Amino acid sequence: MALVSFRDVQKTYRSLQGIDYVAVERFSVEIEAGEFFCLLGPSGCGKTTVLKMLAGFEPPTAGRILMEGRPVMGASRDRGVVFQGDDSLYGWLSAVENVEFGLRMRGVGKTERRERAMRYLELVGLDGQQQKYPAELSGGMKQRIQIARALVNEPKMLLMDEPFAALDAQTRALMQGELASIWQAARTTVLFITHDIDEAVTLGSRIGVMRAGPRSQVKGVIEVALNGARSRTDDVFLRYYKQVYEMIRDEVAKSVARTT
Ligand SMILES: Nc1ncnc2c1ncn2[C@@H]1O[C@H](COP(=O)(O)OP(=O)(O)OP(=O)(O)O)[C@@H](O)[C@H]1O
Ligand SMILES: [Mg+2]
Numbered sequence: 001m002a003l004v005s006f007r008d009v010q011k012t013y014r015s016l017q018g019i020d021y022v023a024v025e026r027f028s029v030e031i032e033a034g035e036f037f038c039l040l041g042p043s044g045c046g047k048t049t050v051l052k053m054l055a056g057f058e059p060p061t062a063g064r065i066l067m068e069g070r071p072v073m074g075a076s077r078d079r080g081v082v083f084q085g086d087d088s089l090y091g092w093l094s095a096v097e098n099v100e101f102g103l104r105m106r107g108v109g110k111t112e113r114r115e116r117a118m119r120y121l122e123l124v125g126l127d128g129q130q131q132k133y134p135a136e137l138s139g140g141m142k143q144r145i146q147i148a149r150a151l152v153n154e155p156k157m158l159l160m161d162e163p164f165a166a167l168d169a170q171t172r173a174l175m176q177g178e179l180a181s182i183w184q185a186a187r188t189t190v191l192f193i194t195h196d197i198d199e200a201v202t203l204g205s206r207i208g209v210m211r212a213g214p215r216s217q218v219k220g221v222i223e224v225a226l227n228g229a230r231s232r233t234d235d236v237f238l239r240y241y242k243q244v245y246e247m248i249r250d251e252v253a254k255s256v257a258r259t260t
Helices: 047-055 095-105 110-123 139-151 169-186 197-203 235-259
Strands: 004-014 020-031 036-040 062-067 079-082 157-161 189-194 206-210 218-223
Touching: 004 047, 020 047, 020 062, 020 218, 036 047, 036 197, 047 062, 047 079, 047 157, 047 189, 079 139, 095 110, 095 139, 110 139, 110 169, 139 157, 139 169, 169 197, 189 197, 197 235, 206 235, 218 235
Parallel strands: 036 189, 036 206, 079 157, 157 189
Antiparallel strands: 004 020, 004 062, 206 218
């Protein structure tokens, strides 16, 4: 059984003017435990919509989303979410307090929660920075705290919505490398959203390409048979890049044509 199944999922938004917009329709995909699944698609196609539904923040209008065979009913610790940007950290809490916040809410004792928070701060390469407040940290560091904060709950799944989009190219490459090793070490299943082909081929074990909206669906899924460190200059990497590029090219063109 797949860890996650989207079965003919539809999401219709009603605008403030009362007009319906069908963002995704008959959206179906299965994600296996341990996968690093990248979901790629043009801007506005419905990627965040898909992630929010799996997170349990938005109910689907039709169809079913199952995790371990059970319908997703609201948010759960099983699914840790990391959003784009760093606005979600609490500015009045230090790095380690941000990471242990969820554990504190659940009543985990002080010593245990501090010990666990420190373990995950170390995993994301931030030991030594634990007493700093968000305002004293760089964008990349804040993004790592978000990841540590999601991982400390030991979720079955990590849902990431363009987590590195706001970072400069060097920090981004560094963070991608770190995420890849965290994934290797923790073996958490990941749903990673991006519109960057390079990022998807660098990180993904499978890449799902979405069609341009409205009524977006999965156009195709590409399995990336690359292990370990991936180099952007390898022939195989470039072959995957091209394959994904060809799949997404028309969708980006459609999406641009619809908004101009
Ligand atoms: N709360 C909402 N109310 C109405 N329409 C919405 C709402 N949220 C999203 N939409 C619409 O649904 C479509 C999909 O939005 P979504 O944010 O999922 O796209 P996306 O693929 O994540 O885009 P991006 O790459 O720009 O982040 C868009 O056309 C958007 O305008
Ligand atoms: Mg989005």
